[in-house]
Structure formats: structure tokens, C-alpha cells
Amino acid sequence: MNRSTVTTFIMTGLLDQPQLQSLLFILFLLIYILALVGNLAIIVAIFANPKLHRPMYFFLFQLAIVDIVCASTIIPHMLRNLASATKTISFSGCVTQLYSFTWCLGAEMVLFTVMAYDRYVAVCHPLRYSIMMSKSMCLGLSTVVIVIAVVNSCIHTGLILRLTFCGPNVINHFFCEIPPLLVLSCSPVWINEIMVFTADIFLAMGDFLLTCLSYLSLYYSTVIYTYIRPASTYSFKRDKIVAALYTLVTPTLNPMVYTLRNKEVKVAIKSVLLLLTNRLWHRNFKHFHIKPKVLESHDSA
Incomplete structure (x- = not known):
């Protein structure tokens, strides 16, 4: 049972220059709008056009949904903090954000691997493609993506809930992520670090090795860099910039990289x-x- 005395966290944000708050608000509002418009356009186009009801677009449809959830998990609260003098988030809100983001992270990495498998079958086994990528296979792969993402998110969120937070309550980040929360814990975090390392090996590095022939991915390298290190080595200024790449930039660029072209x-x-x-x-x-x-x-x- 969680015995934390902290009920509210204070976030420092991406940068600590107050004079840049208005500029950052406009920038991230534009990024959010681009992410929503690009991914919603993909969802509507695939849903409305029967010609796109094929395995590749089925997985791109799911990727667009994951990107919308990811952006909506982080950016609205980030914008609220940029426009407010009190940059706070409740403990329950922080846990919810952590769960949602971790789910998106796991789902997106596994989806990339599934998409790479789909392209491998299309290129290397074109005559058997309709059999190997049947409707039941696509639904099965989609289920695997969801199950892995949910299990991964539940494990990490559950381990965070076991920790004690007794102060300080300042998260040196712009959203609730595992590494900065581990730094604030008053209780041992070695189990969390082992599970984060294990998940990173199997999800980030494993999926990267399976898809490296298909993608030159900034996404995987930044995720591996963030989660494979112990909490004691976390560098707030540098790592917040790295986190911005895979949380804010990726959902905006994915539609252009994978679909809109x-x-x-x-x-x-x-x-x-x-x-x-x-x-x-x-x-x-x-x-x-x-x-x-x-x-x-x-x-x-």
C-alpha cells in the first residue's frame, strides 16, 4: 500500500526561463494541433476509403490512434502549466499520465515491429501475403500489441504506486515519467530500475533490432537512452530535451513519415x-x- 505524504507534484517544465513561456505555449499548441489534424486525417481517410482496408493501413490506423492518445496525454496539461503560475499536478493525475504515456510507449514500439513484419511479408512473400496477413492474423497481431502495452504499463505503474513519496515534490520535468519520479522516491527503487531495464531490453532494444533494417529510428534511440540508465544518473536539463523528441515531436512527425507521403x-x-x-x-x-x-x-x- 502506498504510504506517500505527497498529494501534489510541482513541475518545472521543459525550460526554466519564464520569458520563454509564451513562446513555448504557442509552439506546443501548434505541435498539438498538427499532431491532431495529421493523425485525424489519417484515421478518417482510412476509415472512409474501402481501398485502404488492408493490413498496412490497419496498423497505420492504430498508430494514428496511439499518437493522438500520446499527444493528448502530455501536451494539454503542459499547455495549462505554461499558461498558469501554479504548475501542479495531483498524485492521481500524475499516476494516470504515467500509465497512459507508458501504454502509448509500449504500443508504439510493438506496432513498429508489427508494421515491419507486414512489409517483410509483402516484399519477401508477395504471393502468400493475403494468407500470411489474413484478417485473423491482423486482429491477432493487434491484440498482441494491446496486451503487451497494457501489461507493461500496469507493471510499471503498479511499481510506482508501491513507492513512498515524502518530499520534495518538485518534478524536474514537463510530464510524469518514470526516471524523474524515481529520483523523488523516499523508498528503494531498485526493483523499479530492474523492471525498467528489462522492459527496455525486450521492448525498445528488441524491437529496434527487429526493425533496424526497415527504419532509421530516432524514436528507439531516445527511448533506450532514457530508460536503460539508473535513476541516480538522470540529468534533468539534457534528458528533458531528449524526452521532448519522443513525446512531442514523434506523434507530429509519424503521420508525415509513415502515411501522408x-x-x-x-x-x-x-x-x-x-x-x-x-x-x-x-x-x-x-x-x-x-x-x-x-x-x-x-x-x-
Whole structure:
């Protein structure tokens, strides 16, 4: 049972320069909007276009959902702290953020491996692709991703709840992550460090070795760097910048790296936008006998 006397944590944020708070707020608000718009566009396009109901896009659909959850777990509270003089988070809120982020971290790493396997089958076994990547196989792989992510998150969150936090209560970070919380613990953290190291070996390094032929990944190297070291070696200023790469930048870049450069997805997104534009036009201007320009150019083609 947790015997902590700390009920609220104070976060220092990404940078400790007060004069940069407004600039950081605008920057991370834009990053959040880009992450939401990019990943939502992918979800809608894949869901609405039957041509994209294939294994590769099924996993990209899941990756987009994970990225939205990851960004929404961290950035809104970060923006609130940037706009507020009291940069606090409750103990329960911190644990919830830790659980959600750890789930996203595990799910994303396993998803990358599953996506690499899908591409391996497509390239090396094209004639057997429909059999090897059947609907049941895709659902099975998706279940494996979820189970591994949930188990990994429950273990680490449960171990954090066993620790005692009796002060100080200042988290030198911009969100609740395992390493800075271990630094604040008043009780031994060696079990936590062993489990973090084990998870990092199997998830981060293991998945990296399986996908290194498919991806040149900034994501894996930063995660390995953060979690494979003991809490006593944690460097707040340097490691907060590293954490920003895989928590804030990755969910924003993933749509562009893995999906939005795909020609089929671009066509699907354009179709969805055209459909929405036409519906809005006819709803607002149906009493006018004027066709929208997009329709005129389409008809003339």
C-alpha cells in the first residue's frame, strides 16, 4: 500500500526561463494541433476509403490512434502549466499520465515491429501475403500489441504506486515519467530500475533490432537512452530535451513519415475533403443555382 505524504507534484517544465513561456505555449499548441489534424486525417481517410482496408493501413490506423492518445496525454496539461503560475499536478493525475504515456510507449514500439513484419511479408512473400496477413492474423497481431502495452504499463505503474513519496515534490520535468519520479522516491527503487531495464531490453532494444533494417529510428534511440540508465544518473536539463523528441515531436512527425507521403492516402484524404466541401456547399448555398468551382473543374474534366 502506498504510504506517500505527497498529494501534489510541482513541475518545472521543459525550460526554466519564464520569458520563454509564451513562446513555448504557442509552439506546443501548434505541435498539438498538427499532431491532431495529421493523425485525424489519417484515421478518417482510412476509415472512409474501402481501398485502404488492408493490413498496412490497419496498423497505420492504430498508430494514428496511439499518437493522438500520446499527444493528448502530455501536451494539454503542459499547455495549462505554461499558461498558469501554479504548475501542479495531483498524485492521481500524475499516476494516470504515467500509465497512459507508458501504454502509448509500449504500443508504439510493438506496432513498429508489427508494421515491419507486414512489409517483410509483402516484399519477401508477395504471393502468400493475403494468407500470411489474413484478417485473423491482423486482429491477432493487434491484440498482441494491446496486451503487451497494457501489461507493461500496469507493471510499471503498479511499481510506482508501491513507492513512498515524502518530499520534495518538485518534478524536474514537463510530464510524469518514470526516471524523474524515481529520483523523488523516499523508498528503494531498485526493483523499479530492474523492471525498467528489462522492459527496455525486450521492448525498445528488441524491437529496434527487429526493425533496424526497415527504419532509421530516432524514436528507439531516445527511448533506450532514457530508460536503460539508473535513476541516480538522470540529468534533468539534457534528458528533458531528449524526452521532448519522443513525446512531442514523434506523434507530429509519424503521420508525415509513415502515411501522408503515401499516394493512396493522399488520394483518400483529398476525396474526403472534396466530399465535405461539397456537402457544406450544398447545405449553405443550395438555394443558389451556382456550382462550386471544385465541381465545375471536375465536370469539365
